[in-house]
Amino acid sequence: MALSGGRPAPTHVIAHLSDPHLLGTPGGRLAGRIDTADQLRRALARVEASGEAIDALVISGDLTDSGEPAAYELLLDIVRPVVDRLGCALVLTGGNHDERGALARVLFGVEDDAPQDRVTTVRGLRIVTLDSAVPGYHHGGFSDDQYAWLAEELATPAQHGTVLVIHHAPITYRSPVMQLLDFDDVDRLRAAVAGTDVRAVLSGHLHVTSFGQLGHVPVIVAGGVSYVDDVGAPRLLLMGVDGPQSWNLVEVHTDEVVATVVPVDQHETWPALSEAVVDFMATVPPQDQREVFSRKRS
Ligand SMILES: [Fe+2]
Numbered sequence: 552m553a554l555s556g557g558r559p560a561p562t563h564v565i566a567h568l569s570d571p572h573l574l575g576t577p578g579g580r581l582a583g584r585i586d587t588a589d590q591l592r593r594a595l596a597r598v599e600a601s602g603e604a605i606d607a608l609v610i611s612g613d614l615t616d617s618g619e620p621a622a623y624e625l626l627l628d629i630v631r632p633v634v635d636r637l638g639c640a641l642v643l644t645g646g647n648h649d650e651r652g653a654l655a656r657v658l659f660g661v662e663d664d665a666p667q668d669r670v671t672t673v674r675g676l677r678i679v680t681l682d683s684a685v686p687g688y689h690h691g692g693f694s695d696d697q698y699a700w701l702a703e704e705l706a707t708p709a710q711h712g713t714v715l716v717i718h719h720a721p722i723t724y725r726s727p728v729m730q731l732l733d734f735d736d737v738d739r740l741r742a743a744v745a746g747t748d749v750r751a752v753l754s755g756h757l758h759v760t761s762f763g764q765l766g767h768v769p770v771i772v773a774g775g776v777s778y779v780d781d782v783g784a785p786r787l788l789l790m791g792v793d794g795p796q797s798w799n800l801v802e803v804h805t806d807e808v809v810a811t812v813v814p815v816d817q818h819e820t821w822p823a824l825s826e827a828v829v830d831f832m833a834t835v836p837p838q839d840q841r842e843v844f845s846r847k848r849s
């Protein structure tokens with residue numbers, strides 16, 4: 552008999568990574584410091600080591616730092632074997648550091664400069680990627696055509712609802728500088744998802760783990776896997792830091808969406824729950840487990 556709190560398992564599990572900022576030059580380092588390919592490989596190793604039954608690997612933009620075709624090819628080289636081993640869907644969207652033409656050609660096999668919006672449905676959970684990059688700029692937004700496409704798509708609910716993936720997080724971030732580069736019309740986006748089956752928005756761009764809301768919809772921002780904005784610095788500064796990079800384990804339940812931050816760096820661990828306790832608890836009937844396990848002992 553397993554040790555269990557009795558809650559049902561999530562219906563879907565998503566590994567949400569963001570902002571790998573891959574470079575097109577082999578051996579190159581971002582800002583002269585970060586081996587972004589190595590960072591992504593290490594993050595994905597943690598995804599696989601988690602042992603979770605991942606339904607979808609989502610990477611929410613700034614896939615590359617400068618949009619070189621070689622950087623997208625590197626992304627596929629790194630990600631495809633992992634996706635094959637996990638047997639999960641691969642969900643990719645661009646960001647302000649990406650270039651649509653190269654992204655569309657290498658990742659999706661199409662010659663197209665239009666926004667690369669896609670729908671991926673995994674066992675009834677609809678994951679919609681919306682390309683929030685504005686060509687020639689670093690802030691984000693959607694065209695009228697994208698809003699129309701989204702409204703048409705969301706007009707029909709999905710069995711387990713919808714998760715939107717948008718690079719530019721539609722929340723108010725603390726940094727005034729980053730606010731110049733944020734999503735340009737949050738009011739319109741909030742109206743677009745109101746009354747639909749959208750259950751969460753997964754975003755990046757901020758290079759920090761953050762949470763907010765779009766109306767009643769939670770917005771979950773994954774910290775970058777490449778580098779992080781130092782939240783300990785005064786808000787008028789924008790200071791990069793080589794750590795603590797992370798990704799989010801997003802668990803979709805029938806009645807809630809839960810995100811847990813997973814650091815890319817593996818620190819030293821120890822068994823907080825001994826095998827002897829686990830073995831003993833396995834002998835306790837489920838209805839008695841809370842009383843036996845939760846009661847404080849003097
Ligand atoms: Fe980024």
Ligand SMILES: [Fe+2]
Nearest residue numbers: 613646647756
């Ligand atoms: Fe970005």
